[in-house]
Amino acid sequence: MIDPDGPDSGPRTPVPVSADEPPPFGASWKALYVVVAGTLAALVALFALFTRAFK
Amino acid sequence: MSQVDWAVLAAALAGMVAYGIWKGGRSRNTEGFLLAGREMRWGTVALSIMATQASAITFLSTPGQAYADGMRFVQFYLGLPIAMIVVSAVAVPLYYRLKVYTAYEYLETRFDLKTRTLAAFLFLIQRGLAAGLTIFAPSLILSVILGWDVRLTVLVIGAAVVIYTTSGGARAVSRTQTLQAAIILTGMVAAFVAIVALLPADVSLFDALRVAGKAGRLKAIDPSFSLTSRYTLWSGLIGGAFLQLSYFGTDQSQVQRYLSGSSVTQSRLGLLFNGMVKVPMQFGILLVGATLFAFYQFQAPPVFFNPVETAKVRSSPEGPRFADLEARYRAARGAQEARARELAAAMRRGDGREGGAVAAYRAASAASGELRSEAISLIRTADPKADPSDTNYVFLSFVVHNLPAGLVGLVLAMVFAASMSASSAELNALASTTLVDVYRRLLKPGAGDGHYVLVSRLATVGWGAFAILFAEYASRLGSLIEAVNILGSLFYGTILGVFLAGFYLKGVSGTAVFVAAIVAEALVVACFLFSGISFLWYNVVGCLAVLALALLFERASRKPFPAITASV
Numbered sequence: 177m178i179d180p181d182g183p184d185s186g187p188r189t190p191v192p193v194s195a196d197e198p199p200p201f202g203a204s205w206k207a208l209y210v211v212v213a214g215t216l217a218a219l220v221a222l223f224a225l226f227t228r229a230f231k
Numbered sequence: 232m233s234q235v236d237w238a239v240l241a242a243a244l245a246g247m248v249a250y251g252i253w254k255g256g257r258s259r260n261t262e263g264f265l266l267a268g269r270e271m272r273w274g275t276v277a278l279s280i281m282a283t284q285a286s287a288i289t290f291l292s293t294p295g296q297a298y299a300d301g302m303r304f305v306q307f308y309l310g311l312p313i314a315m316i317v318v319s320a321v322a323v324p325l326y327y328r329l330k331v332y333t334a335y336e337y338l339e340t341r342f343d344l345k346t347r348t349l350a351a352f353l354f355l356i357q358r359g360l361a362a363g364l365t366i367f368a369p370s371l372i373l374s375v376i377l378g379w380d381v382r383l384t385v386l387v388i389g390a391a392v393v394i395y396t397t398s399g400g401a402r403a404v405s406r407t408q409t410l411q412a413a414i415i416l417t418g419m420v421a422a423f424v425a426i427v428a429l430l431p432a433d434v435s436l437f438d439a440l441r442v443a444g445k446a447g448r449l450k451a452i453d454p455s456f457s458l459t460s461r462y463t464l465w466s467g468l469i470g471g472a473f474l475q476l477s478y479f480g481t482d483q484s485q486v487q488r489y490l491s492g493s494s495v496t497q498s499r500l501g502l503l504f505n506g507m508v509k510v511p512m513q514f515g516i517l518l519v520g521a522t523l524f525a526f527y528q529f530q531a532p533p534v535f536f537n538p539v540e541t542a543k544v545r546s547s548p549e550g551p552r553f554a555d556l557e558a559r560y561r562a563a564r565g566a567q568e569a570r571a572r573e574l575a576a577a578m579r580r581g582d583g584r585e586g587g588a589v590a591a592y593r594a595a596s597a598a599s600g601e602l603r604s605e606a607i608s609l610i611r612t613a614d615p616k617a618d619p620s621d622t623n624y625v626f627l628s629f630v631v632h633n634l635p636a637g638l639v640g641l642v643l644a645m646v647f648a649a650s651m652s653a654s655s656a657e658l659n660a661l662a663s664t665t666l667v668d669v670y671r672r673l674l675k676p677g678a679g680d681g682h683y684v685l686v687s688r689l690a691t692v693g694w695g696a697f698a699i700l701f702a703e704y705a706s707r708l709g710s711l712i713e714a715v716n717i718l719g720s721l722f723y724g725t726i727l728g729v730f731l732a733g734f735y736l737k738g739v740s741g742t743a744v745f746v747a748a749i750v751a752e753a754l755v756v757a758c759f760l761f762s763g764i765s766f767l768w769y770n771v772v773g774c775l776a777v778l779a780l781a782l783l784f785e786r787a788s789r790k791p792f793p794a795i796t797a798s799v
Contacts, residue, residue, distance in 0.1 A: 197496055205499070209316045212506045216312040219510050220464070223305065223451040230444025 232631070232639055239640030243414060244647055247407060248395050251655075254406035255399010261683045264400035265332055265663045267491040275405055276501030279488045279656070281509065282408035282415075284478075286653030287368040287646045289516065290419065295622035297520025298527075301448040303462045307767070308513045310471030314479050315506030319499040321734060322480045327495050332667045334486040334730070341733040342741030344672075349748060350726055351668035354483055355661060357722040359694060362657040363701025364718075366392070369650040370702065371623065375538060385702045388650060393695035396655040397688045401491055404655045411648035418645025422626075423519050425634050431529050438575040439525035445574060445589050446528070446596060448521045451514070461765045470767030473774050474720055477727035484660035523629055528571040531564035534606045536624035540617050547613035556606045563599035570595040654698065662690035720766045721759060724773020725752045731774065732781050739785045747780035 202208045232240075262268060271279070296304050322334075331337055335354070339347035366389050367381075374381035395403050427436050443449055453463045460466070479485045479502070492498035534557050535541050544553045570592040577588035610617045630642045666687045671678075725748050732744045755773040758764050764772070 197494070199496060199500065205320070208503055209320065212312050212316055212503050215507050216309065216510070219514075220309065220452065223514070224454075227302075227450050227452045230440060230449035 233636040235636045236640030236643070239637055240643050240647070243640075243644035244391065247411060247648060247651060248391050250410055251395030251403040251407040252398050255395060255403025259684065260680045261332070261666070261687065263402065264684050264687050265659070265666070266487065267400070267402040267405055269491060270493050271405055271491045271497065273492065273497040273500035273504065275409060276489055276492045276498055277504040278412045279405045279408045279491070280479075280485060280501055280505045281512070282412050282649075282652035283484055283488055283656040284509075284653070285415070285512075285649060286365045287650035288364065290415065290646055290649050291368050291371075291626060292623050293513070293516045294520030294523055295625035297448065297517040298524045298625045299622050302451040302514070302517045302521055303453055305451050305510070305514050305517055306453065306462045306464055306467030307471055308475075308510050309464065309467035310469070310473070311475045311509050312506035313468070313472040314475035315502045317476055318480045319502045322486075322730075323489065323498050323502070324495055325734075326486065326490060327498075331490070333483050333664050334481050335483070335664065335668045338729065338733060342744055346729060346741045346745045346748070347668060348673070349745060350481070350729055351664050353722050353726055353752075354481075354664055357719060358482065358484055358657055358661055359697055360701055361718060362654055362661065362694065362698035363704075365650055365654040365657060366698050367702035368623070369646045375624065375627065382703055385699055388647070389654075389695055389699040389702070392651050392654045392658065393692055396658050396695075397691045400687065401487060401659050404652075404659050405488070405491055407655065408652045411652040414648040415645050418642045418648075419516065419519065421638055422630065422634070422642050423515075423522065425638060426519065426522050426526050426629070429633055430526060434529055434572070434575055436522070438579060439522065439528070441578050442528050442571050442575055442592070443521050443525040445592065446524070448524050457765075458768055459763045459765055461767070466765060466767045470765075470771050473727060473770035474723055474767060477723035477730075477770060477774070478719065481726045481730050482660075482723075483664050484657050487660045487663055488656065520626065523626065526629070529568055531561055531568065533628065534560045534603055535610060536621035536628045537618065538624075538628070540610050540614070540621075543617065544610045544613040549609050549613040553606065553609050553613075556602060556609060560599060560602045560606065563595070563602050567592070567595040567599050658691050658694050658698070661694040662687045665690040665694070717759075717766045720769040721755055722752070722773075724755060724770040725777055727770065728774040728777025728781075732778055736778065736781060739781045740788075743784040743788060744777065744781045746784055747777045750780055751776035
C-alpha cells in the first residue's frame with residue numbers, strides 16, 4: 177500500500193499539483209524561460225567582447 | 232594569523248553550527264528531516280541550490296585556476312542556464328506530481344526496482360566520494376597555515392558539519408546556507424577589493440588587467456570546436472548542459488534542495504534565479520584569480536605556492552640548489568616586473584610601440600617560467616611523491632601574506648562556510664537516498680516514522696565518517712575543482728540517460744535501460760582510461776549511449792527468433 181505522505185516502499189501514484197500555475201511575475205513560464213536563455217546569450221556576447229578587449 | 236583573525240574565524244564557525252542547530256529545530260518525521268517540511272520560499276531555495284553547488288573548492292581552486300590557466304573555465308558553466316530551464320519545465324512538475332523524496336523513486340514508478348537501485352547506488356558512490364573532497368578542501372587551509380596534521384583538520388570540519396546536519400536535517404541545511412551565502416559574498420568581495428588596493432600606486436586595475444590579457448589570462452570565450460580541448464564555448468554549452476542537467480535533474484543533493492520548496496512555482500523560481508546569476512558569479516570568482524595574476528606581475532610571488540613542499544625541499548640535500556634557484560627566480564621576476572610596467576605604460580600611451588613591449592614582457596615571463604619549472608622538478612627530485620600542482624594554494628597564499636588582520640579571518644571563514652554548506656547538503660542527500668532507496672525500500676519496509684528519522688540521523692553520521700576517511704586520500708588529486716568535476720562526469724551522463732529514457736522513450740522497458748546503463752558506464756570509463764576526450768564530453772557519451780542502447784536492446788528483445796517463429 178502506498179503512503180502518499182511518507183517515504184514509499186514501491187512505485188508512486190501521481191497526485192495532482194498546480195504545475196500550470198502562472199509565475200508571480202512575467203506573462204508565463206515560457207516567457208521566463210526566454211528571459212533566462214536571453215541572459216545566457218547576452219553573457220556569451222559580453223564575455224566574447226571582454227576577451228576581445230583584453231586580447 | 233593574528234588574534235583578531237582567530238576571533239573572527241572562531242566566531243563564524245561557532246555561529247554557523249549554533250545557527251544550524253537553532254534554525255533546524257528537532258524534526259520528528261521524515262518529511263521534516265529530509266525535505267524541511269516542503270515549506271521553503273524561492274529565495275531560500277535559490278540560495279540553497281547555489282550554496283550546495285559552490286563548495287569551498289569553488290572559492291579555493293577557481294581563483295588558482297584563473298591564475299594558472301586564465302578565465303576560460305567560465306565556459307564550463309554556460310550549459311547551466313539551459314539545464315535550469317529543462318529541469319524547471321520537465322523534472323520539477325514530475326517530481327511534485329509523484330511526491331517523491333528522492334529522484335530515484337521516479338525510476339521505479341517508470342521502470343522497475345533494479346533500475347532505481349542502480350541509479351541510487353551510482354549516486355551514493357559518486358556523491359560519497361565528492362563529499363570527501365568537499366571536506367578536504369578547507370582542511371587543507373588550516374593544515375598549511377597552522378602546520379597542523381591535515382587529518383586533524385579534516386576531522387574538525389567534518390564533525391562540525393555532521394553535528395548540525397544530524398540535528399536539524401534539511402531545514403538546518405537550508406537555513407544555515409543563507410547565513411553561509413552572506414559570509415561567502417562578503418569574503419569574496421573583500422578579497423577582490425584588497426587585491427585592487429594592493430596594486431602599485433602607478434598601476435590602475437585597468438592597466439593590470441591589460442597586462443594579464445597580454446599573458447592570455449583573460450580569454451573567457453574560445454569559439455573553436457575541439458573534442459580534446461578541455462574548455463570551449465561548445466563543450467560548455469553542449470557537454471556542460473548535459474552535466475548540469477544530470478546534476479540538477481538527477482543528483483539528490485540538488486533535487487532535495489528544490490523539493491523543499493513549498494510549491495512547483497517556488498522551486499521553479501529558485502532554479503531560474505540560479506540560472507541567471509550563477510554564470511556571472513563564476514565569472515566574478517575567476518576575475519578575482521585573474522586580478523591576482525595581474526597583482527603578481529608587479530610583485531614577485533613565491534617560486535612555488537605550497538609552503539609545505541618548499542619547506543621539504545629546503546631541508547633536503549637539494550636545499551642549496553633550491554635556494555640558488557629561488558634567488559635566480561626573484562631576479563627574473565624583478566626583470567619581469569620592470570617589463571610589465573613598461574608594457575602597462577606603452578598600452579596607456581597607445582603610441583604604436585606596444586608590440587615591442589609585449590615581446591619583451593613575454594620573453595621575461597618565459598624566462599621566469601622556466602626557472603619555476605626547474606624549481607618544481609627539484610621539488611619532485613627531493614620528494615618523488617610531492618604534488619607538482621600548487622593551483623589550490625595560490626589564493627590562500629595571497630590571503631595569508633597580504634591581507635590585513637581581520638580580513639584573513641573573514642576570508643578563511645568564507646572558505647569554511649562554503650565547505651560546510653556544500654557538504655551538509657551532500658550528507659543530507661546521502662542520508663535520504665540511503666533511507667528511502669535502500670533501507671526503507673530494500674531492508675526494512677513498514678517501520679515507524681520515528682525509526683526512519685533515527686536511521687536518517689545514523690546515515691548522516693555514517694556518510695560523514697566515510698567522507699572524512701576519503702578526505703584523507705584527496706591530497707594527490709591535483710586541481711580539486713577539476714577532480715570533483717571529472718569524478719562527476721564519469722557517472723552523470725549515464726544517470727541522465729536513464730532519466731531521459733524515462734521521460735521521453737515511452738516504449739522502453741526497465742531491463743533494456745538497466746543493461747544499457749551498465750554498458751554505457753563501461754564505455755565512459757573506457758573513454759576516461761584510454762582516450763584523450765575531454766571530460767565534459769563524457770556526459771554526452773554516457774547519456775547518448777544509454778538512450779541509443781536502450782532503444783536497441785528493447786527492439787532486440789521484442790524481435791522474435793526466426794526458428795521459433797517458424798516452428799510456431
